[in-house]
Amino acid sequence: MKKIVCLGSFVVDLTCRSDYLPSPGETIKTDYFKMGPGGKGANQAVAAKRSGGNIVLMTKVGTDLLSKLALDHFKKEGFDEKYILIDENNFTGIALINVDKNTSENSITVAPGACEHISMHDIELLKGEIETGDIFLTQLEVNMDAIEEAIKIAWDCKKTIVLNTAPASPISDELLSKVTIVTPNEIEASMLTNVEVTDKESAGRAARVFFDKGVKTVVITLGKKGAYVNDGDKIEEIIDPIDVKVIDTTGAGDAFTGGLVTAISEDMSIVSAVKFATATAALSVTKLGTAPAMPYRADIDVLVKKAYGKL
DSSP, rough: OOOEEEEEOEEEEEEESSSSSOOTTTOOOOSEEEEEEHHHHHHHHHHHHHHHHHHHHHHEOOOHHHHHHHHHHHHTOOOGGGGGGOSSSSSSEEEEEEEEETTEEEHHHHHHEEEGGHHHHHHHHHHHHHHOOOOOOESSSSSSHHHHHHHHHHHTTTOOOEEEOOOOOOOOOOTTTTTTOOOBBHHHHHHHHHHOOOOOHHHHHHHHHHHTTTSSEEEOOOOOHHHHHEOOOOEEEEEEOOOOOOOOOOTTHHHHHHHHHHHHHHOHHHHHHHHHHHHHHHTTTTTTGGGGEEEEEEEHHHHHHHHHHHH
């Protein structure tokens, strides 16, 4: 099985569910609060691992009380603690998450903390894994200089590079030119290409902007409209979403990307990989939380077969 190497964030999710999302300046009460593991890098790595991927994760936490939650989580999920780095000077990242319990929509504020202080020495520690891996996965929730250096190593070694462009941040054309597969949602795609993405036609125009910058394959998640995939050659289509009972959409994009890299590591076609990713994301929204809601392979296979038949 091909090896996936992920550089990404870990944060502790502090989640409240309420009747509606508060407006600016408004305070509302709720009877639901939960604390649990999260962060885009960690979520995607858990999604990949649970879905059958062979993945190594590097992230960074502090020495505060929340770091114990992180270390316990990674031990439970079976990650190599060698790459769960400890920062003596910065706090473990946190995400403040508000979820509308009627619509399942959410608003999130992230303080990445230690994850924004990954050093060049840290990347050197991960270098051997990148060089011996097959797929490199990262997001935009750690410091950009670390992302750029890790992508450069993967590029020099001719690895498949998957970039999830969340949270939305400016990206240089030079970095994008090294990316094999980019996986923005429609908001991120709009911001990065200056094309308002709402449907297949506008997603196609956005994809062409990415192609002009050197990206090889574009996958844009469109929420309830499904996922757009374009390989820059013969494939351009929308993969329909799977109808499920939605409980919490937080982490759905992470589930999608984690499932996608697992499928790619198994040499699925890009269309089959997006279908597999769509099923992974669909199952994740049927449960509360982010990392704890990531589905396992057996359940994904059942839903894929039910929704799409044989991949």
